[in-house]
């Protein structure tokens with residue numbers, strides 16, 4: 180949450196001329212509810228099932244898929260992602276993440292969370308991020324444009 184997946188994915192799509200699908204937006208469309216509403220009406224477990232469904236059903240090539248930050252929590256999802264192609268973990272220092280998402284009301288798991296609680300969530304998930312990823316990219320201190328340019332070069336070399 181807040182590492183820039185959705186924003187960088189959109190930029191990368193434009194830079195590479197490749198379509199982009201964000202799993203959160205895909206789920207919002209098929210459920211006709213925002214992520215925040217979906218968490219309230221059907222709960223996190225249901226949302227996590229939809230994330231797996233998105234990874235199974237989104238079948239296009241070439242394509243950039245951006246995901247929610249919790250998608251890596253299921254081993255099934257990590258495997259689905261790795262089997263599709265390059266998986267980029269956009270890493271970021273917690274202070275920057277906190278500044279970016281402070282005051283955001285659209286992310287249900289971040290509501291009323293302190294920086295220490297967000298750091299704990301990041302620490303608890305880090306192993307899963309590293310396990311899912313084939314490319315680790317530290318975005319700390321970099322602009323979106325800079326990240327897009329650097330990632331474009333990395334991906335084109337692959």
Ligand SMILES: Nc1ncnc2c1ncn2[C@@H]1O[C@H](COP(=O)(O)OP(=O)(O)O)[C@@H](O)[C@H]1O
Nearest residue numbers: 180181182183184185186187279318321322323
């Ligand atoms: N490198 C960056 N520098 C500054 N702000 C950024 C950067 N990347 C993303 N943001 C901002 O941080 C917020 C969260 O970005 P978003 O793309 O929604 O992240 P994610 O999809 O990983 O949760 C947005 O307001 C976005 O504009």
Ligand SMILES: O=C(O)C1=C[C@@H](OP(=O)(O)O)[C@@H](O)[C@H](O)C1
Nearest residue numbers: 180181203246247248249286287
């Ligand atoms: O990390 C998470 O568990 C979540 C991250 C969100 O997406 P972003 O990572 O794009 O904010 C969204 O999928 C949902 O609120 C849950």
Ligand SMILES: [Mg+2]
Nearest residue numbers: 184185246247
């Ligand atoms: Mg996002």
